[in-house]
Amino acid sequence: MIVSSTASGLPSPHDPRPPVCVLGLGLIGGSLLRAVGAAGRTAWGHARSAATADAAVADGYDAGTDLADALRRADRERAIVVVAVPAPAVDEAFAAIAEHAPNATVTDVVSVKTAVLAAAREHGLTGRYVGGHPMAGTSESGWGAGFPELFRDAVWVVGTEDDSDPDVWTQVAALAFDCGSVVVPAAAVEHDNAVARISHLPHLLAEALAVTADAGGPLALGLAAGSFRDGTRVAATAPGLVNAMCEGNRDALLVALDDALTLLRDARNTLAQESSTAPLVSAGHTARTRYDERTHTVVEGIVPGSDGWTERMRDAGRRGGRLHRPDEDSFM
Amino acid sequence: MIVSSTASGLPSPHDPRPPVCVLGLGLIGGSLLRAVGAAGRTAWGHARSAATADAAVADGYDAGTDLADALRRADRERAIVVVAVPAPAVDEAFAAIAEHAPNATVTDVVSVKTAVLAAAREHGLTGRYVGGHPMAGTSESGWGAGFPELFRDAVWVVGTEDDSDPDVWTQVAALAFDCGSVVVPAAAVEHDNAVARISHLPHLLAEALAVTADAGGPLALGLAAGSFRDGTRVAATAPGLVNAMCEGNRDALLVALDDALTLLRDARNTLAQESSTAPLVSAGHTARTRYDERTHTVVEGIVPGSDGWTERMRDAGRRGGRLHRPDEDSFM
16 A cells, blocks of 8 residues: 655554545635645645646646546545535535545535535445535635635634544644644534524525615615625625525524524514614624624643543534644644 | 805805804714815804813814804804704704704704604704705714714715705705715605615614524634624624614614515525525625616706706606716806
8 A cells, every 4th residue: 555655754544644635626625735735745636627627737736637546546645535526516526435535534625514424424434534614715716716825714614523533533623724724623513503694694684685775776776885785795696606505504594594584573573563673783782792702712632532522522612612733743 | 144255155045055053063963064164164063062062172173062052153144054963862953943043054964864854844944954864974973083084975865855945955965065975866755765775774684693693602603704794794883873773764674674574584485495595696696786786877957946856856866866066166
């Protein structure tokens, strides 16, 4: 078995920083390939489109269009395979990994986690898969839009299930650290519930606000200022991306949307009956103030693989904890 | 009768740029006193609080706490009185104007217009009152927060009713121009409907989003990024200000809120039944794109007082039209 040399010199599969094989070279995957390269790791990418692969090669990166070839290499070198394809293509990617890279560890950077975890189980990847979600992005897409600093200081959720393998978990966390991110441990379902509230719901509210304001005609749009502009900014996102995100997190989004609908219906009734908006406005101000004043505890001392480590990690995540990159000398 | 000398040298009451008496020296009134002073107009202000009046005087402005005195001077000099007090204090201000300044023209800068117009009629100010609303502000308040450029390039709605007096209307428009704003003509009810959609509804949606996200706990707030921050920015506004705005525009806000609730309920049902968010997301994207690509026609050639001028002005406003400051040589 060929094992690539890594910075730490540890052998696979316990090497926390193995080579990296990136499937999908769009904004996220392309930025990741650049970032881990900049961090000194051996990395190569696969793109379905020859134009994308050619662009990556022209920029000095190792990329190609032969999926089986990229995965067989990942298997030989005990790489970590990062699935960075759009959500609808995850299933096909996992099938190819199951076939061509039975020894590689696997993660992903898709914005929903429950469905991806279920697909990983279905394809028999349990034990060598740990999901991830870097909370980073721009309104651009494609290889050309990527840059190695995209993930710097971002939050990278690392999937933490009861049966998560500690070595794989450590590899995914190290990937996040190498990209400059901090790590928040969370179970897939907790992640999906959280992003429904802070990412998917804001999109639906922005769309509804844009439509309601537009119904006021050019007079209303002509008077629109900061509150409208900020409140509808994400409505400018390409509809296909918004639908994919929201529909991929349907169940959690329904719960968050119902919560918001209840609040707004109650506010409507209080305004109609008591001419007051005070209850909602007061609660909203309190909530936003809590966000502005939030602090993050740094999670330390939970060793992956130690007794109860997944539950302790998740508990720390629930309380707003984050893992920072350890000093190189004491790397996990 | 003492008539102050003005730039155009025209006599009152047809002088479009008479002296200015500002009631209320908070952010808006204080900025207005500074702006018209910078434009070379005679101006003085009234503040209820001695500390505020003293601060204005210390900054070189003409200000005091004797309301009757300020208004009697406005009457003598045929000034335009600008009511810049909080909405709940408008009634009292109009009563004082009716008593002490029977010859002055009157406008206001309050963010709702139907209720203020009704109060003006109630106090017998019809014929010498034309409402206004500069779409400008910051999150700060008080004299100290004001600055003369606050209104530069802002939209200033000028109330345009069937019985609006053309001379008073012209005075209010000139006030907006002197502050560096453009003028959008609109009836009070049209203004209120528009701002319900582009200003008051965004506040309620932001509050609901903040509360719903906060219900996700520290994990959700810890993952929150751009879409949450932008979508909840105005939830940081002082609750008293938000309630005053929203409650003062109750009827129009209920209509806008019902529109948004219908959209969100429909989206909820489509997501639950068809696992799709496409209809709302597509409509929202179209609406936001229309906002980004909106153009403003410059309204010219409608002479206040000419046949059908109020309806022509309102019609232009409905189509997104704006009046720009005329050249000094051809000032209205």
